Every structure is written in structure tokens, then in C-alpha cells.
Amino acid sequence: MTASTIAPLGTDARSPRLPAPRGPLSEAVVTAFARAPLGEASSPMITAAREAGRRASIDAFGEDLQLTLYLCYELHYQGFSGVDPAWEWDPELLRLRGSMERHFLRALRERTPGGSDVGAAVDGLLTEPVDAFGVSHHLRDGGELWQMREYAAHRSIYHLKEADPQAWVIPRLRGRAKAALVAVEFDEYGGGRAEAMHSRLFADMLEELDLDPRYGRYLDLVPARMLAIVNMMSLFGLHRALRGAMVGHFASVEITSAPGSARLARALERLGASPRATRFYTEHIEADAVHEQVLRRDVIGALLEREPELAADVVLGIQATDLLEDRLGDHLLRCWQAGRSSLLRPLPALPRS
Secondary structure (H helix, E strand, O other): OOHHHOOOOOOOOOOOOOOOOOOHHHHHHHHHOOOOOOHHHOOHHHHHHHHHHHHOOOOOOOHHHHHHHHHHHHOOOOOOOOOOHHHHHOHHHHHHHHHHHHHHHHHHHHOOOOOOOHHHHHHHHHOOOOOOOOHHHHHHHOOOHHHHHHHHHHHHHHHOOOOHHHHOOHHHOOHHHHHHHHHHHHHHOHHHOHHHOHHHHHHHHHHHOOOOOOOOOOOOOOOHHHHHHHHHHHHHHHOHHHHHHHHHHHHHHHHHHHHHHHHHHHHHHHOOOOHHHHHHHHHHHHHHHHHHHHHHHHHHHHHHHHOHHHHHHHHHHHHHHHHHHHHHHHHHHHHHHOOOOOOOOOOOOOOOO
């Protein structure tokens, strides 16, 4: 390999491009990322943004804070094209991230009922109300292709790195809980086969829907309600103190996934999608039904046997996931019922055949 074939650090074209800012916090970070970090004497703009954030009443669920959090967290995943990877551990940026995390976590706690009855929280996930109607019901019963494509664009922000945020919790667990969670993660990563990784299957679906399968491609279009879901995962995963919340979140996703996946697979079939497009969801129907049992018995059960004091955090993870998913679902249905895009800007129209 010659030197000319090696991309400089932080300029990997496979990493996503930085999105446009959505307010003063994200503008400060995007601007700072154009330069190399300076350690303790890092960008004065980041310092100023942190101080302004302390004084201002910034919406914990708003576009500016959620995009800024996402920018900070993404440095721990694939980074951004042209951004020096040394920003990942820049002290001033971490201080800014910490202040936003505290604001976000406080808002999650304030908007969820709380409690420490894990059994009741899990039982609430096991049975759907007979009158339940959400995004997957809408798409199955009469959703249009443009709505299915928008839904895929929203979810691409997570599913193209599916299971990565949850992997952060592995070294924070011990014994049976760790072993069981790793078994679930092994399935998420295709059982060791790259072509069967769930992130790969989602990319295949994007291609079949005439969408761009590149990682982070739709970050500029996805609103804060979707970003908040992924940010919650990163928040729970990156903080050892929140390991119980991450387990609760993971259990919530796995327990509720199979019925929704079945509806979404039927939606794609109704819209004439190919088996390559539906495979992402059909894979989740059976796999997540098994994962539900593993998460309930071997992960949550074993975790609380060893650390019963984490019960309230497990409940937080379940309730926060429900809160943020409901907020996103309400947004999608409200926009679609009004005949308008749920993204910040509509996707390009499909070419007419």
C-alpha cells in the first residue's frame, strides 16, 4: 500500500459528513470540528456555548441540543469525514456534552412515572392493548410508499449501527447477565456473518426502497424526535452508572419488536417490496421473540439478583424508551395524516417509471 492510498486521520470518506447546525450549540461544535482540538485550551466557541447553555433555557428535546449531543456521541462510533478523531476525548467538548447529558437525563426522569417495580414495567410491554394503533399499524393498513421511505430514513440513524450503543454495556455487566446479553448481541451482528448483520440487512432494505444506504446519510433530514432515541441509547450505554437503564431499554426494544416487525414486513409486502427489502423485519420476528425471554430471565433477572439497587434504573430505561418512541410516533402520524413530510426536508421524489 502506498502512502497516497491512506486517508489522513479524520478524513475517511466512508464517515458521514457533518450536518448543518440547528442552533448556537451545534453551530459552535460544527465550527470547532473544522479545526484540530487544543486540549484544555480548546475552542473558545465551545466554552462560550457551554456557558450560554447554563444561562439559557434550552429545550432538552429540541433540535439544537439533540443534534449537538448526537455530534458528540458520534465521535465514539464512526466519526465524521474531515473531523480529527482526537476530538473524541477533548476535555472542553466533554464538559459541554456532560452539561447537555445532565439536562437531557433530568428531562427524561421528569417525564416518566418512575418507580422500581420491574415486573410491572416488563409486564406492561408483553401485551398490546386491543385498540393500539401506531406507526406500524398505519403502514401495514394503508401507508403509502413515500411514508415507508420516510420511516426508513428516520430509522437509518440507528439501524445502520444497530446494536452498537447496547454493546457499551457489556463490560459493565458480570456473570450470567453479561453472557446472556452477549448472546443476544451475537445475533444482532449476524452470528458472525457480515452479510447477515442487522445493520447490513437494513442497508439492503434502503437500497430496495431507492434510498441511500450510506451510514449517516440522512442525519441532516432527521428531526430531534428521532435523534433523541439514539442519544438516549448512547447516554445509557456510555455511562456505567446507567447500566441498569440500558438493560431496561434493551429489554423494552426486544420485547416489543416482534409484533411491530411483523406489521412492517406486511407493509412492505403490500407495497410490492422484494424479499431482500422485507428480510430485515422478518429476521426480527423470530429472533426478537427468543431475545425477549433471554432479556427477561437471564439479563434483567441476573442483573437484579446481583444488583437489586438498579431496579429503578431498569424501570427508567423501559419508561424512557416508551416516552421517546411515543413522541416520534405521534410526530410521524400527525405529519402523514396532514399529508406532509415528517422529515426536516422531504426526500427526493422517486423517478417515474
